[in-house]
Amino acid sequence: MHQPLRKVSNPYWVLGLLTLVNTFGFIDRIVIQTLVQPIKIDLALSDAELGILGGLSFAVLHALLSIPVARLAEQRSRVVIIAIGTALWSIATSLCGATASFAQLMLARIGVGIGEAAGVPASTSLISDYFPRSRRASAIAIFMLAVPLGAMIGGAGGGWIAQQYSWRTAFVAAGLPGIVLAILVLLTIREPERGRFDQEAQASDTPPLKHVLRRFIEIRSLRYLVIGTTISTTAGYGINYFIPAYYGRRFGLDFAEAGMISGLIGSVPGILGIIGGGFLADRWARRNPRVYALIPMAGFLLTAPLYLWAFTQRDWVGFSTLLAATALIQFSYIPISAAVIQNMMHPRMRASASAIVNLLYSLIGLGLGPLCVGALSDHFGTLDPASPAGGLQHAMMLFALLYLLGGLFLAISSRTVRDDLERATHGG
Numbered sequence: 157m158h159q160p161l162r163k164v165s166n167p168y169w170v171l172g173l174l175t176l177v178n179t180f181g182f183i184d185r186i187v188i189q190t191l192v193q194p195i196k197i198d199l200a201l202s203d204a205e206l207g208i209l210g211g212l213s214f215a216v217l218h219a220l221l222s223i224p225v226a227r228l229a230e231q232r233s234r235v236v237i238i239a240i241g242t243a244l245w246s247i248a249t250s251l252c253g254a255t256a257s258f259a260q261l262m263l264a265r266i267g268v269g270i271g272e273a274a275g276v277p278a279s280t281s282l283i284s285d286y287f288p289r290s291r292r293a294s295a296i297a298i299f300m301l302a303v304p305l306g307a308m309i310g311g312a313g314g315g316w317i318a319q320q321y322s323w324r325t326a327f328v329a330a331g332l333p334g335i336v337l338a339i340l341v342l343l344t345i346r347e348p349e350r351g352r353f354d355q356e357a358q359a360s361d362t363p364p365l366k367h368v369l370r371r372f373i374e375i376r377s378l379r380y381l382v383i384g385t386t387i388s389t390t391a392g393y394g395i396n397y398f399i400p401a402y403y404g405r406r407f408g409l410d411f412a413e414a415g416m417i418s419g420l421i422g423s424v425p426g427i428l429g430i431i432g433g434g435f436l437a438d439r440w441a442r443r444n445p446r447v448y449a450l451i452p453m454a455g456f457l458l459t460a461p462l463y464l465w466a467f468t469q470r471d472w473v474g475f476s477t478l479l480a481a482t483a484l485i486q487f488s489y490i491p492i493s494a495a496v497i498q499n500m501m502h503p504r505m506r507a508s509a510s511a512i513v514n515l516l517y518s519l520i521g522l523g524l525g526p527l528c529v530g531a532l533s534d535h536f537g538t539l540d541p542a543s544p545a546g547g548l549q550h551a552m553m554l555f556a557l558l559y560l561l562g563g564l565f566l567a568i569s570s571r572t573v574r575d576d577l578e579r580a581t582h583g584g
Contacts, residue, residue: 165346167286167295173340174279175299177242180334181275182306183314184249184268185214187330189526190314190415191323192401198323199258203398203537203548207530210397213262215523218269219515223365226277226511230362230504234278239342241274246334253327269518277510284498284506285348290438292498297434297491304426304487308419311400315415350503362504371501372512375580377573378500381449384565385493386516388456391558392486394525395463396422398533398548399479406545407472421476425484429455433488437495445574448496452489453566456559459486463556467549486559489566496573500580529555 188195188210196206229237248267255261280296287295310330317326372378399422403414433451440447459482466478494510501509529551537547 178302245271249331308423311419388562389521449570
């Protein structure tokens with residue numbers, strides 16, 4: 157007889173499996189951006205409608221449910237919550253392939269958002285109880301590799317499947333693996349003791365949500381860090397959602413080529429940027445904790461001019477080279493900001509804190525980013541109807557300027573982040 161799978165407490169197994177879950181969650185979230193052009197042709201949609209499918213339809217319930225689900229994760233098994241959420245979003249992604257209208261596809265995307273509300277908040281809280289403070293940015297950097305890995309697999313795989321078969325088949329293929337991963341999470345990950353690496357007392361008590369919100373408001377560096385990263389996340393979601401479509405409209409690439417190139421550009425440099433950001437922050441912060449804000453600040457301030465330069469290129473090689481440079485530097489903030497938030501929170505505040513930030517990133521960043529770029533593209537397109545990519549180009553160049561504003565808020569955060577982290581470490 158086969159022996160049943162045994163639950164383990166090995167932090168590297170837990171981190172690896174949660175990273176894989178997060179990767180397929182990100183694939184299911186963003187595969188639609190690779191399929192923008194075939195969906196636009198098949199369902200005769202505007203760029204604004206495509207922006208709704210990629211943004212608001214996913215983001216609204218995803219964001220609103222993330223806080224109550226996170227509060228549940230402060231008190232109940234995070235492992236069970238992650239497994240249920242993974243199964244739900246995977247099924248909903250596959251159902252996207254069975255839709256035949258804008259309304260049906262929007263409802264399926266809402267389902268994906270509902271399932272993913274359970275993912276990152278519970279996972280980052282779980283990781284924080286498997287790794288001590290001094291290693292959390294590095295651990296979360298590995299977990300956040302889901303972003304570039306998901307971009308690569310979703311871009312290359314989704315584009316190729318859409319080219320060879322159909323965009324509906326691509327959705328089905330993206331969704332099915334998550335069901336297997338949900339079972340593995342449930343059967344193999346052991347729920348750890350909360351707050352075992354932290355000095356704060358009474359980790360068994362779950363503070364009210366208002367206390368979590370108060371920390372965000374009262375801690376100056378945290379407040380400005382969240383504002384700056386939310387602004388930059390809005391720019392990133394808005395621009396990256398339409399990159400595969402831009403390859404087709406500007407340079408004439410087919411679905412497979414556009415998906416492959418955009419996936420590779422978003423993955424390899426993105427992986428280096430995320431790992432580099434997390435590990436450098438952990439190393440340099442021992443001497444100067446201000447780097448937790450300074451590294452993302454530098455990335456944002458460099459990303460804006462690189463994007464503007466990229467959108468002036470007349471061939472896809474030059475455009476891709478500069479796009480790769482932006483991916484190398486713009487994603488370093490992801491593990492760093494997540495680690496700072498976790499380190500500044502009580503052990504039973506962490507899932508809720510992650511959910512609050514996720515709400516902002518989802519409602520404002522993912523919800524409004526693609527919609528605003530799509531609406532601007534439609535507007536600018538009417539001014540220059542002879543150019544298939546002109547409207548989209550102007551919309552994305554305008555949005556790239558948001559990175560400068562994000563960098564300004566990170567500069568403000570850097571002034572007090574050292575003292576704020578010191579107080580949080582000693583239970584303040």
